[in-house]
Amino acid sequence: MTTQSKTRPTAIRVVLPFVFRHWLKQPMRAIAVAFGLLGATVADLFMPLFSGRLVDAVTAGATDPTARRAAFIAFGAIVALGVVSVVMRFAGMQAIVPFTLRIMSDVAREAFARVQRFSTDWHANSFAGSTVRKVTRGMWALDLLNDTLLMALLPSIVVLVGSMILLGLHWPSLGLVIGIGSLVYIAMTVILSIRVVAPAARLSNAWDTRVGGTLADALTCNAVVKSFGAESREDGRLARVITRWRARVLRTWMRYNYTSTAQLAVLLCVRAAVIGGALLLWMAGRATPGDVTFVLTSYYIIHAYLSDVGMHINNLQRSVNDMEELVAIHDEAIGIDDAADALPIAIHGGRIVFDEVTFHYRGHPTPLYDRLSVEIRAGERIGLVGRSGSGKTTFVKLVQRLYDVSDGRILIDGQDIAKATQQSLRSQIAIVQQDPILFHRSLAENIAYGRPGAGMAAIQHAAQLANAHDFVMRLPKGYGTLVGERGVKLSGGERQRVALARAFLADAPVLILDEATSSLDSESEALIQQAMERLMKGRTAIVIAHRLSTVRSLDRILVFDHGRIAEQGTHATLAARAGGIYRGLFERQAQQADRVAAAE
Known part of the structure; x- marks a missing residue:
């Protein structure tokens, strides 16, 4: 048959x-x-x-x-x-x-x-x-x-x-x-x-x-x-x-x-x-x-x-x-499902602990992380750097529980996220992606997405904190402007500022920034950098950095290499370490910046 x-x-x-x-x-x-x-x-x-x-x-x-x-x-x-x-x-x-x-x-x-x-x-x-x-x-x-x-x-x-x-x-x-x-x-x-x-x-x-x-x-x-x-x-x-x-x-x-x-x-x-x-x-x-x-x-x-x-x-x-x-x-299986006895998680300080975490991507014979342990203190601002494929993005996806770990635990404020409802976990984590995705809805609806009951005054205040209010008010319909599918009517810098405003309004205790200033002009980068500094205050912040200039002021930098944390410390400490991975990355970017400046 x-x-x-x-x-x-x-x-x-x-x-x-x-x-x-x-x-x-x-x-x-x-x-x-x-x-x-x-x-x-x-x-x-x-x-x-x-x-x-x-x-x-x-x-x-x-x-x-x-x-x-x-x-x-x-x-x-x-x-x-x-x-x-x-x-x-x-x-x-x-x-x-x-x-x-x-x-x-x-x-x-x-x-x-x-x-x-x-x-x-x-x-x-x-x-x-x-x-x-x-x-x-x-x-x-x-x-x-x-x-x-x-x-x-x-x-x-x-x-x-x-x-x-x-x-x-x-x-x-x-x-x-x-x-x-x-x-x-x-x-x-x-x-x-x-x-x-x-x-x-x-x-x-x-x-x-x-x-x-x-x-x-x-x-x-x-x-x-x-x-x-x-x-x-x-x-x-x-x-x-x-x-x-x-x-x-x-x-x-x-x-x-x-x-x-x-x-x-x-x-x-x-x-x-x-x-x-x-x-x-x-x-x-x-x-x-x-x-x-x-x-x-x-x-x-x-x-x-x-x-x-x-x-x-x-x-x-x-x-x-x-x-x-x-x-x-x-x-079809959901893939990532809530546990039968899952309860809403309550995040206050935002202390994140990876406890002996092992993680396999499906179909990969070797684990990306093998018994990875690291602690991020409540309110600490952390930078994640490293070559492509070293494990930076996977780290933040595991924090959001977009994937389940193969072994070990991830704790936030002492609570195992595998035992929490996914909705309650992700509602307390704000993320600003490298390429923000907006709905084909009004700017007000996009900004209020993390807090749908917010009034217009709160929406405008969040936009001001994100340096977005001025460009919004220049649009013909202001906050009622439809942004197009995935936000195509806005420039990259404008989409980033709307995403930051959304994160401000969500007011989550944990913040993830996925290189929000890459591929932008200098004026947009400066405005977004200011907004990011405001947004990180009082929150546990994880910043995925491709350009190392964005992590210089952070409390600690974790340098990933093939799924392990090869180095960690402040920018000054890591930049001074002879033969270090971070120092090598920093020097190459500095040389590239010098060549670009000379060409201009």
Whole structure:
């Protein structure tokens, strides 16, 4: 058995229980939907019976009082059944609309909440556009799946079983023909859907997801595309992906066509058997014209439902395939999860201790940190320096618990962060990144993100402390200005100052600064440096430094080398150490600065 064949039934076994769990959250609406639609179906089921009686009454002649009474009774029953069908179907439709919308909303919210909580590794290895496509495609597939199960398959099964019973009570042979024909048709449809259509649909969905990822990748990096004049190159890249997508979708749609043709052929055989059987019964004197009308009308209703059953099973398989990736999101491990007994952490002083910490990146055979121990005192300002890949960024990510340590403990104010809730931990750590990310929202909303209930006065005060207020007030809409996706409407220095204002307003006891002054002009650097000095006062501050001029005034500098702290001390102490790593880095940067000054 191939891997693909093993995974075929998994989609239905996982997706349908997922959907049914959401049905159980609205039991009364689910009952209302089923009751309304089944009531309408039962009314349709008895329509042929009274149609046959009406024909028998009419053929008896208008002068016969008994026939006339029977005709009016049959006519009244047909009208009454029609009214019941309309009313019950309307009730079912009224219930299914809020029922489905509620489930779609819940599924989208739950998927978003789960994706938000996935680990840093998961987000680093996933396309945002692909994830969005999985969620939206699965959400809309749920609409089709609900309609297929409740409005289509359930009524179809009732009609098929009911018609088989009604015909079988009068003519067992016709009931048997209907039963066998229906079973053959449904079995063939299910087999074709699972074994022929589903594998192709799964593959075309994977390429549909890839199209979304390719689009998002190019659009979010449009500034890079423009800077290299690479629009045509990206057009070609998308064209190649779309060509593969088109080929996969073409194969899927053609398989739908083949399946539909096979279904129609089976229906033709069933039609011939039923109509031929009715004619034989009439010729043998065992059926009246009304009976033949009953058989024919019943068959055409059965035919309509059977032909729809094929489409419904195909739709069911398609919606299950479309939901498969969405449901898989719920089955994925969070990666970094709160402990079962996790409690909110309370940080006051901000003393950080790495206690014999060992840390492996996934897939790396050797640990980056091997029994690393270091203490940062409350209120101490620490600089992290070292070559790229030496462990600086990992250090601050472990403090935020974006990764879990392999061994050892990280304590803040004596509390093990592995036993604290992640939300409470990160809400008390402010971070200003090297390349700050802003939401496509107003400046006021971006600044207040760490403290959403803050008033405008507090927002403006934080902006003043970050040297951001003046440039904000020069903008046409001031603090109401939308900054664009990831803050693209602002310069690098302006984004940094907004990020600093956000950190000021958050007023967290622990502060992480990831080289916030790199790649800026001298004026912006001076403004940001002033703001950083203000921000670090009274807080435990960890500064990742690439330019050593930013750490000269800090209380202590930790020099990382291959995951260990090779040196530590003040700038003056480390710069005076002959042959030291820090001194070597400092001298190289000083020489580079001299060469740049000479060139200017």
